[in-house]
Amino acid sequence: MSRCEQLILGWSQENLLRTDGFGPIAASSGWPLHPGDRTAGLGEWAGFLPEGSSSRIADGESAPFCAAYTPVHPGTGALPGGALLLSKVYLTRADRPGQYYVHALWDPEGRLTPADLAGAYRGGLLLSEDTTPPTGELPTIEVPSEPVDPPGAVGDEEITLIGHLVHAWLSHYRLIVDIGQREPVVTLDHLSRLLPAGVAREMAMTTFLGRQDPAPATLAFAVFPFSPAAVGWAELVADRRHDDLGRAVLAGGAQVLDPSRLRAWAQLRDTDLSAFRRGPGSGRERAAAQAEVVDLLGDREVLETLLPALLAEPGRPVIAVTRIAELAAAGTIDLADFDWAVGTESWSRLSQHLVGVWLAGARRPSGHIVRQAQLAPDRFAAAVEKGITGAAAPDVEDLVDVLQRWPDQHIEALLTALARVPLPTGVLLAAVLDRPEPVLRRVLRSHWPQLAEQADLRPLATLLRPTGGRLFDRR
Numbered sequence: 001m002s003r004c005e006q007l008i009l010g011w012s013q014e015n016l017l018r019t020d021g022f023g024p025i026a027a028s029s030g031w032p033l034h035p036g037d038r039t040a041g042l043g044e045w046a047g048f049l050p051e052g053s054s055s056r057i058a059d060g061e062s063a064p065f066c067a068a069y070t071p072v073h074p075g076t077g078a079l080p081g082g083a084l085l086l087s088k089v090y091l092t093r094a095d096r097p098g099q100y101y102v103h104a105l106w107d108p109e110g111r112l113t114p115a116d117l118a119g120a121y122r123g124g125l126l127l128s129e130d131t132t133p134p135t136g137e138l139p140t141i142e143v144p145s146e147p148v149d150p151p152g153a154v155g156d157e158e159i160t161l162i163g164h165l166v167h168a169w170l171s172h173y174r175l176i177v178d179i180g181q182r183e184p185v186v187t188l189d190h191l192s193r194l195l196p197a198g199v200a201r202e203m204a205m206t207t208f209l210g211r212q213d214p215a216p217a218t219l220a221f222a223v224f225p226f227s228p229a230a231v232g233w234a235e236l237v238a239d240r241r242h243d244d245l246g247r248a249v250l251a252g253g254a255q256v257l258d259p260s261r262l263r264a265w266a267q268l269r270d271t272d273l274s275a276f277r278r279g280p281g282s283g284r285e286r287a288a289a290q291a292e293v294v295d296l297l298g299d300r301e302v303l304e305t306l307l308p309a310l311l312a313e314p315g316r317p318v319i320a321v322t323r324i325a326e327l328a329a330a331g332t333i334d335l336a337d338f339d340w341a342v343g344t345e346s347w348s349r350l351s352q353h354l355v356g357v358w359l360a361g362a363r364r365p366s367g368h369i370v371r372q373a374q375l376a377p378d379r380f381a382a383a384v385e386k387g388i389t390g391a392a393a394p395d396v397e398d399l400v401d402v403l404q405r406w407p408d409q410h411i412e413a414l415l416t417a418l419a420r421v422p423l424p425t426g427v428l429l430a431a432v433l434d435r436p437e438p439v440l441r442r443v444l445r446s447h448w449p450q451l452a453e454q455a456d457l458r459p460l461a462t463l464l465r466p467t468g469g470r471l472f473d474r475r
Helices: 053-058 115-122 156-171 184-194 197-202 233-238 243-251 259-269 283-297 299-311 322-330 349-359 367-375 377-389 396-404 408-417 427-433 437-454 458-467
Strands: 002-012 021-028 066-072 082-090 100-107 136-138 141-143 175-178 219-221
Touching: 002 136, 066 115, 066 184, 082 115, 100 141, 115 141, 115 184, 156 175, 156 184, 156 197, 156 233, 156 243, 175 233, 184 219, 283 299, 283 322, 299 322, 322 349, 349 367, 349 377, 349 396, 367 377, 367 408, 377 408, 396 427, 408 427, 408 437, 427 437
Parallel strands: 021 136, 175 219
Antiparallel strands: 002 021, 002 100, 002 141, 066 082, 082 100
8 A cells, every 4th residue: 555645737827836827736735846846846747748739639639648657766856756656638628728637646655566557547546537637735545556466477479578678678768669459558557567576666657658758758658649659569579689588587586576686687698707707818807807797786786696697607607806705705605616716805704615625636725815824824724624624634645735735935824824733644744845945944944843743753853953943054
C-alpha cells in the first residue's frame, strides 16, 4: 500500500498559485507548491499533445489518453524523490480548444511500481474521464500494491521484448512502439511485469508520447498522428538482435535483482576482460587495465558481479590489482579459483591462502608473503605451521625444496619468522646450504645457533659459539 499525495494541473482563471492559465487547480495538503512553478514539480511530465492537435481532434481524430509511471530521482526537479503515477486527459468539451488536465499521484517513499499503474487506472484512483476535473483541496489516497510475480514460462516474443527494453534503459534512449489495436494500459502492464522488479521500478513508461515531448520515458506507445515515428509491434518482436540480453536477464537471478547490478553486469558484457587472463603484456599493463574495470564498476560490483563473471569464463583469472585482492579477502569467495599477482596491504585471509600455495610447491613465494614474513612474522609462522601439519603437508624433501625457493635477499626474515615453528630436523640448514657463498656466509654468521639447533647439532653449535662467527668469515 502506497500513501500518495494528489495533484491536478489544468486551466483556470485563478489556480492555487493565484495566477491564471495553466497550473495547479487541485492538490492535497502534502503536495509541495512553489510560486512560479506552474507544473508543481512535474516538469516535463506536464506536457501532453503537440501543437496543432486541437485542429486534428476537431476534424474527427480521437484524442489519445495517457497513463504513465516514472520514478522521481532526488535532485532532478522540485519533488524530492519517490515515484509518480499520472493520467492525462484531453477535454473535448472545454470552452477553449487545446485544454487538458493532468492527474498525478505521488508516493514520496517510492513504493509505487509500474504494476500499480493498471490497478490505479482500473480502480478509478487515476482520473480518466473527459469531464471537468475537481478543484481545490484533495485528500491523500492509498494506492493498493499490485503483486509482481516473476514470469513463468516466457515465450520467444517476450524474450525479445525484454532484451529491447533493457537495452533501451541501459543505453538511455526511448523505445517508442506502435502497438496497433492492443489496449495500451494492459499492454504496458504486461511488459513491465516481464522485467526484473527493481529494473521496472527504475524505468519510466507511458501509454502515449507526443511529438517533441521531452518527458524522459524509456518505453512509450505511439498514437498517430500525434506521436513521433515508432517501431511497429511486429517489427519489434521479429528483431532478435537483443535476444541474448533478454535470455541473460531472465536467467541472471541475483545478477539482475536490482538496477545497479544489472548495469554492472551489462557493462561487463561489453568490456574486454582479457587483462584478467594470462597472456602477452607486462604486469604493469595488466594492472592498469584491471584498475580501469574496477573504476568502471565500483567495489560492490567487483565483488558481486565481476569475480563471478570471471569464473564463468574458461581459464583461471589472474588478479593484479590490490583493491580487488582486498575486496576478495574480506568476502567469502573461494580464493583458490584465482591466481594472485598481488596481495593485501596487511595480513588477511588471502595471505593464509598464498602461504598454502607456496608450501604446496606450485611456485616461488609471492612478494606479498615475503613482505608479511617481515611485517607479521607471528601470523606467517602460524600459517606455515598449519600448512606443514595438515592433510596436504609436504614431505621433508618437498619442504626443503619449497624453502630453497625463498629469495636470497630476504632469507634472514624467513629464518627469524620460523624460529619457533616445529619443522622437521635439519630442513632450515638444508634450505640455506646451496645458496651463493656470500649469502651462505652472511646467514651462518647471523643464524648459526638457530640452524645448528634445528639440525640437532647442539654440541657443534656450542663448540663454535665462542668464535663469535669468525669461523664463517674464512674462505
